[in-house]
Amino acid sequence: MRKQIAAANWKMNLTYQQGEKLLGDILKADNKLADHQQVIFGVPFPYLMMAGGAVTEENNYDVAAQNCYEKKSGAYTGEVSAEMLQSINVKYCIIGHSERREYFGETNQVLAEKLNRCLENSIIPIFCCGEPLNIREAGTQNHFVAAQLKQSLFHLSAEQVQSVIIAYEPIWAIGTGKTATTAQAQEIHAFLRSVLASQYSEEVADEVSILYGGSVKPNNAKELFGCPDVDGGLVGGASIVAADFITIIQSLK
Ligand code: PGA
Numbered sequence: 311m312r313k314q315i316a317a318a319n320w321k322m323n324l325t326y327q328q329g330e331k332l333l334g335d336i337l338k339a340d341n342k343l344a345d346h347q348q349v350i351f352g353v354p355f356p357y358l359m360m361a362g363g364a365v366t367e368e369n370n371y372d373v374a375a376q377n378c379y380e381k382k383s384g385a386y387t388g389e390v391s392a393e394m395l396q397s398i399n400v401k402y403c404i405i406g407h408s409e410r411r412e413y414f415g416e417t418n419q420v421l422a423e424k425l426n427r428c429l430e431n432s433i434i435p436i437f438c439c440g441e442p443l444n445i446r447e448a449g450t451q452n453h454f455v456a457a458q459l460k461q462s463l464f465h466l467s468a469e470q471v472q473s474v475i476i477a478y479e480p481i482w483a484i485g486t487g488k489t490a491t492t493a494q495a496q497e498i499h500a501f502l503r504s505v506l507a508s509q510y511s512e513e514v515a516d517e518v519s520i521l522y523g524g525s526v527k528p529n530n531a532k533e534l535f536g537c538p539d540v541d542g543g544l545v546g547g548a549s550i551v552a553a554d555f556i557t558i559i560q561s562l563k
Contacts, residue, residue: 318549374402418461483524499539531561
């Protein structure tokens with residue numbers, strides 16, 4: 311049975327002290343997660359060890375980095391490798407967020423390399439895909455996201471792909487307060503799963519958690535997560551407000 315996941319993406323927000331308090335408040339809420347439910351905090355690099363420490367005693371809570379570099383090691387000042395993340399026990403890493411693609415020029419080819427580095431180091435990638443507004447308006451979003459999967463993911467073995475988490479995040483919905491309707495979300499999530507099924511198999515596609523991201527809020531999470539092919543969410547703005555994220559966690563099916 312695939313996991314239902316509430317993943318927080320703090321982005322470049324919060325001081326260390328604010329982050330520590332936020333984690334404490336969320337963990338205190340005693341969210342009573344079932345075995346198939348998982349909460350992942352995507353925190354800035356300098357907070358990974360603190361956040362990892364905060365969740366060590368907790369079942370079903372874990373920590374993610376928001377990025378890693380595509381090279382193994384070397385003279386890349388300011389970058390962080392997947393091996394470094396593994397060495398501090400980081401189990402997840404967000405890869406290919408649309409902000410990375412847009413502001414840092416990350417291409418599908420670079421992201422394929424980042425996925426390789428994660429998997430070589432036993433880090434589960436949370437691979438983001440999703441179309442910009444003009445593509446949605448032209449009605450070619452399926453073709454667009456299928457190409458993202460094909461170019462970044464399809465060199466992986468069935469076993470590797472099964473371990474990847476996919477986050478579908480339409481760019482027009484990120485930080486805009488505009489959410490995909492449940493019908494739009496279900497349709498494209500089912501499409502993504504069918505793309506995985508035709509490249510690999512139904513069984514493999516069935517195992518992959520596909521999260522929705524883009525203005526997930528306490529008042530829409532339950533409806534979105536209720537869609538059969540939506541396995542939780544990758545949450546930005548609402549993940550840095552304790553009460554909001556707690557409600558979103560409790561909306562997992
Ligand atoms: P948002 O961000 O929830 O603020 O729209 C989601 C994301 O960028 O992962």
